[in-house]
Amino acid sequence: MPSFQPPHVLLLGPGPSPVPQRVLEALARPTIGHLDPRFVGMMEETKSFLRDAMQTSNPMTMPISAPGSAGMEAAFVNLVEPGDKVVVCQNGVFGGRMRENVVRIGAEPIMVNDAFGTPIDLEKVEAAMKANPGVKALAFVHAETSTGVESDARSLCRLATEHGALSIVDAVTSLGGIPVLADEWGADAIYSGSQKCLSAPPGLSPMTFSDRAVETQKARKTPVQSWFLDLGLLMGYWEGSGARAYHHTAPINMLYGLHEALLMLSEEGLEAAFARHRNNHLRFKRGLESIDLSLLVAEASRLPQMNAVVVPEGVSESAVRSRLLEEFSIEIGAGLGELAGKIWRIGLMGAGSTEANVDRVLEALAICLDRKPA
Numbered sequence: 440m441p442s443f444q445p446p447h448v449l450l451l452g453p454g455p456s457p458v459p460q461r462v463l464e465a466l467a468r469p470t471i472g473h474l475d476p477r478f479v480g481m482m483e484e485t486k487s488f489l490r491d492a493m494q495t496s497n498p499m500t501m502p503i504s505a506p507g508s509a510g511m512e513a514a515f516v517n518l519v520e521p522g523d524k525v526v527v528c529q530n531g532v533f534g535g536r537m538r539e540n541v542v543r544i545g546a547e548p549i550m551v552n553d554a555f556g557t558p559i560d561l562e563k564v565e566a567a568m569k570a571n572p573g574v575k576a577l578a579f580v581h582a583e584t585s586t587g588v589e590s591d592a593r594s595l596c597r598l599a600t601e602h603g604a605l606s607i608v609d610a611v612t613s614l615g616g617i618p619v620l621a622d623e624w625g626a627d628a629i630y631s632g633s634q635k636c637l638s639a640p641p642g643l644s645p646m647t648f649s650d651r652a653v654e655t656q657k658a659r660k661t662p663v664q665s666w667f668l669d670l671g672l673l674m675g676y677w678e679g680s681g682a683r684a685y686h687h688t689a690p691i692n693m694l695y696g697l698h699e700a701l702l703m704l705s706e707e708g709l710e711a712a713f714a715r716h717r718n719n720h721l722r723f724k725r726g727l728e729s730i731d732l733s734l735l736v737a738e739a740s741r742l743p744q745m746n747a748v749v750v751p752e753g754v755s756e757s758a759v760r761s762r763l764l765e766e767f768s769i770e771i772g773a774g775l776g777e778l779a780g781k782i783w784r785i786g787l788m789g790a791g792s793t794e795a796n797v798d799r800v801l802e803a804l805a806i807c808l809d810r811k812p813a
């Protein structure tokens with residue numbers, strides 16, 4: 440049986456994004472012990488890089504050893520207890536998963552629903568908070584990967600604080616592509632993923648918890664029902680710069696990869712990375728217009744890193760997507776849920792956000808749709 444040799448595919452879907460050679464090489468470095476002092480030193484640097492990326496001084500900032508879904512679960516299981524009320528905003532697929540987390544804890548989700556493709560309506564959230572005194576947390580998705588929509592994280596975190604609730608923020612697709620301002624927003628729990636705008640492989644979930652969130656977690660009446668995601672235990676491993684208590688065997692080489700990806704982000708600079716995402720999105724938008732294609736989301740809440748392109752009348756969404764993969768080696772994503780068949784999701788995330796990639800996907804789309812740029 441030969442070794443598996445994956446094909447070279449340009450990843451312009453909703454994630455994972457292309458992993459730069461530098462990160463791939465970091466992954467291939469020698470595995471050392473996860474309690475080796477030199478590995479612990481790298482963990483400290485990784486925590487510091489993550490604080491910079493999330494713009495926070497929260498001591499409790501580290502990657503969870505599992506994908507973004509585990510970050511989501513970690514936020515809920517640590518901060519929410521059975522019987523608590525949680526306002527959950529849903530304007531796409533991932534808000535629905537937050538609801539599922541709340542239900543499984545035995546807590547009560549209070550849903551604020553908005554149409555897929557639109558941002559979270561602040562007035563509806565405020566009304567829900569007022570109608571339900573004593574809400575424990577307000578949970579929302581900053582960058583909805585299923586629709587390409589950005590919601591107003593700053594105002595949502597402020598609403599949570601004003602009503603004495605914790606804020607739980609999904610920044611899986613936002614981190615590294617648009618500003619995630621943990622301290623400025625006063626956010627309590629933010630989780631992300633390694634495979635979107637950070638351009639490391641999937642499998643790690645950067646997280647940060649505010650001091651208020653840590654105190655809430657410590658003051659729980661009931662034990663965290665997940666042993667693996669119990670932050671009290673996890674911090675024995677990630678906390679401090681000296682001795683480490685064994686909790687689980689860290690995914691050592693994956694952490695080399697994340698460290699390298701974060702080093703690359705710090706070399707580029709956050710503002711430069713945001714500007715690159717923005718400029719390439721605008722180039723893509725202009726190119727779409729020139730072949731008579733449009734974006735689903737209104738300009739004010741469009742994510743530069745996740746573009747929901749409307750499938751024209753009479754065109755088979757899946758046939759174009761398959762042709763892009765088979766003939767042009769470009770992966771894009773399909774619509775999810777109620778947007779299935781109606782949009783293509785074209786990600787320009789992290790290392791994938793380049794002028795050359797924008798031009799390549801536009802050219803391929805024009806051929807598949809038999810359209811000549813105007």
Ligand code: PLP
Nearest residue numbers: 506507508533584609611612632
């Ligand atoms: N939240 C959002 C907004 C996402 O886009 C994703 C993945 O695409 C997740 C959560 C789950 O992350 P993962 O697939 O890494 O578990």
